[in-house]
Amino acid sequence: MALSTSIPTSPLFEIRQTAHSGRAVFAAQDIPADTLIWRCDDLALSVLIRDYRREVCGECFGYEHGRDLRIREASVGFAFCSMGCWTLWKQRAGEVGVQAWTAVETLVRTRSKEDADMADVGLPRPGMGEIREAWEGVEVQAALIRIAREVERDAKAMNGVVQIGGSVMATKQHRRALQKALMQPISPEIMSFCLSGILWKHNNPQHWSRLLALADDDMPYLDSDNLIAFTSTYLHLLSILPLPLLPLVTPKTLFLLSSRDAHNAFGIRSLEDDGSEYFGYGCWPDASYFNHSCGPNVEKSRDGRVWCFRAGRDIRKGEELCITYLSGQERKLSREQRMNMLKENWGFDCACLRCVEP
Numbered sequence: 001m002a003l004s005t006s007i008p009t010s011p012l013f014e015i016r017q018t019a020h021s022g023r024a025v026f027a028a029q030d031i032p033a034d035t036l037i038w039r040c041d042d043l044a045l046s047v048l049i050r051d052y053r054r055e056v057c058g059e060c061f062g063y064e065h066g067r068d069l070r071i072r073e074a075s076v077g078f079a080f081c082s083m084g085c086w087t088l089w090k091q092r093a094g095e096v097g098v099q100a101w102t103a104v105e106t107l108v109r110t111r112s113k114e115d116a117d118m119a120d121v122g123l124p125r126p127g128m129g130e131i132r133e134a135w136e137g138v139e140v141q142a143a144l145i146r147i148a149r150e151v152e153r154d155a156k157a158m159n160g161v162v163q164i165g166g167s168v169m170a171t172k173q174h175r176r177a178l179q180k181a182l183m184q185p186i187s188p189e190i191m192s193f194c195l196s197g198i199l200w201k202h203n204n205p206q207h208w209s210r211l212l213a214l215a216d217d218d219m220p221y222l223d224s225d226n227l228i229a230f231t232s233t234y235l236h237l238l239s240i241l242p243l244p245l246l247p248l249v250t251p252k253t254l255f256l257l258s259s260r261d262a263h264n265a266f267g268i269r270s271l272e273d274d275g276s277e278y279f280g281y282g283c284w285p286d287a288s289y290f291n292h293s294c295g296p297n298v299e300k301s302r303d304g305r306v307w308c309f310r311a312g313r314d315i316r317k318g319e320e321l322c323i324t325y326l327s328g329q330e331r332k333l334s335r336e337q338r339m340n341m342l343k344e345n346w347g348f349d350c351a352c353l354r355c356v357e358p
């Protein structure tokens with residue numbers, strides 16, 4: 001299989017196809033212990049769980065042992081550890097991004113917290129037919145909402161004098177579709193997930209192919225409720241996001257975000273206490289080629305928004321470079337428990353040397 005040109009390259013490693021674990025990273029030379037192998041700052045999408053939004057910096061994910069951060073920007077729904085971080089965050093989001101986060105936050109604040117983000121464990125994942133039907137099922141309403149938003153744009157352009165083919169009835173129908181969408185239950189974390197990915201695509205169109213190059217899951221939704229939460233979020237975002245973003249708010253883009261996130265997200269955890277606090281998760285495309293091993297030879301560590309990957313020991317040319325996908329306590333589990341956990345959380349049967357060797 002030809003590997004995409006969007007995957008990372010380095011004199012220290014090469015990425016090749018394997019028989020049992022998709023692509024994997026292999027040492028292209030002997031690598032002494034502690035060598036910095038890869039540094040990755042391309043955070044494409046992320047979710048900071050709302051319960052942590054006052055304590056974890058929206059830019060660098062800094063955390064001060066649960067203390068509320070100094071700079072709270074209620075309009076966008078994030079707090080920051082310094083003016084520098086708030087400024088960086090605004091630069092990264094851009095003017096349209098700040099407007100978009102403000103629109104989402106305004107919607108979330110007008111509604112009591114709803115539990116649509118919670119997924120019941122153990123329910124079956126929707127198959128491809130159910131997924132297709134769910135997205136097709138909202139398309140008529142989505143088309144009406146898009147027209148309602150275009151009317152809004154044209155009205156603004158004409159200082160409020162609306163002249164859309166003189167069709168007042170049609171306009172009412174369109175606005176009703178929009179209002180109906182906004183009455184549906186909201187899923188704040190799913191909205192954040194989708195918006196962060198849409199903004200990344202809007203602000204970095206040249207890097208979109210890096211996300212597309214990642215291992216994907218064509219059934220990425222946890223259960224039927226989770227799938228419906230995504231299709232409703234699609235309608236919510238169409239209804240409220242700034243007009244320049246609407247061309248990117250499509251079923252295809254939203255599905256691609258979920259399908260790539262499913263196998264490639266890293267937890268964003270506290271840096272102390274063995275990462276016991278889970279703040280959320282993110283997808284760094286260039287960091288997503290290391291396979292898992294229950295006896296890893298590469299250690300990953302987070303420094304703000306950046307992941308660093310260092311050799312955990314001396315590594316010989318040709319060895320596979322692996323990290324662990326397990327968090328602190330999970331690493332102490334038995335082989336069977338680890339296998340079950342990786343199957344449940346990541347969907348694969350661990351084929352690492354420690355698990356397959358007798």
Ligand SMILES: C[S@@+](CC[C@H](N)C(=O)[O-])C[C@H]1O[C@@H](n2cnc3c(N)ncnc32)[C@H](O)[C@@H]1O
Pocket residue numbers: 020021022023024214215263264288289290291292293346347348349350351352
């Ligand atoms: C972050 S990606 C790693 C890169 C991926 N192999 C690729 O081709 O892009 C995670 C996926 O790789 C595969 N994988 C990683 N570690 C594995 C392991 N120890 N055994 C089997 N499959 C593994 C699984 O399909 C998993 O969902």
